Amino acid sequence: MRMPDLTALLTATAVFTSALAFAAKADDVHVLNWKGYGTDEPWAVAAFEKATGNKVINDFFNSEQEMLTKIRTNPGLYDVVMINAAFNDQAMDGKLIQPIDTSKLPNYADISKDKAGSPMLVHDGKVYGVPWVWGLTALAINEKSFDKPPTSIAEMWDAAHKGRVVIRDDAVEAVQFGAIATGQNINDIKDMDAVKAKLTSLMPQIKTFWSSENDWNQMVASNQIDIGTYWSGSADRAKTHFKLPVALVVPQEGAVAWLDAFSIPVGAKNVAGAEAFINYMIDPKFYVEWVTKVGAPVSANTKAVEALPEDAFNRKVMGDPEVAKRIQFQAPITDAQREAYLALWQQLKVDVK
Secondary structure (H helix, E strand, C coil): CCCCCHHHHHHHHCCCHHHHCCCCCCCEEEEEECCCCCCCCHHHHHHHHHHHCCEEEEEECCCHHHHHHHHHHCCCCCCEEEEEHHHHHHHHHCCCEECCCHHHCHHHHHECHHHHCCCCCEECCEECCEEEEEEEEEEEEEHHHCCCCCCCHHHHHCHHHCCCEEEECCHHHHHHHHHHHCCCCCCCCCCHHHHHHHHHHHHHHEEEEECCHHHHHHHHHCCCCCEEEEEHHHHHHHHHCCCCCEEEECCCCCEEEEEEEEEEECCCCCHHHHHHHHHHHCCHHHHHHHHHHCCCCEECEHHHHHCCCCCCHHHHCCCCHHHHHHEEECCCCCHHHHHHHHHHHHHHHHHCC
16 A cells, blocks of 8 residues: 655654644653554654653553453553453443543544444543544455455355364454354344354364464464454554465455544553543554554544545445445443353363364
8 A cells, every 4th residue: 555755744744733732741651552553663652752752651461351450450550551442341340441531632523423422432421432443353364275255254164274264262252253153143142052053163174263463474474374363454464564465354244343442541640641642543644654554453533544545445445335234343241241252262162172
């Protein structure tokens, strides 16, 4: 994806006028996020630090549960945390995050209304999460293994791919994937027996259970896999940044959609710095550079998406109304559901051996 003169323009404008408007006292901004997910890009960190005087210190998690545990056991350590919107209720109910004054975020005005008004992020008129990006857990393929991309989720079960299929090691996502494969609503699963049977029949196909982008990318780079569940933004990065033979497939049966948002933990020591950092992360100029240099999910900022070329994946494909009809956004689940999903998933992993 090429955009003439974009890099020069972004370099000249550094971190953007809106970020410069913040007069926060220079201090550390502690950020908790997935590793390699935008907030720790060296060029982005350097630009933000130059514009605001705040120093960014990144820490990472490998699952939503680990993220919640880190906030809970380290009160006051983090200023910004990235939370999947489906887990925002859990963080709020645990009194782990605080309301955000969106008047301090100039770029918030351009967040799409449906994302900004999500009941997962707004409670009693207070905003507990600022929408950042959204994407899909769909299928990604090793292009070397296919003459043309498959169209159905059933490809995962094709005997031709036995031992060359991967799925993320996440109980909730796996069960929701199984729901889609059995024609069910991921947020209202009526037949768990059907989900269990479908996932059980997939286990002989599985090479391994992945947990990070690096895992997935290394396997496709060494031609060990044909197909597997993957995040849309990660597939874009694999193709754009790492030049790997990866293509995203949104199967006809559908895909799991998620919304990632930024929150400010209770006890944050640098709230002003956190506000400046969140505003920077939702700025169109940061987003376009992130997409161009690295690859990224879809911005929740409508102006950011409009700034992409018309044929960009995050406009042409992710903005396709036909694709929108096939995706299901994750909603919060209860503790009882989570425990049931985990028990099922652990048993399936034991049985695969």
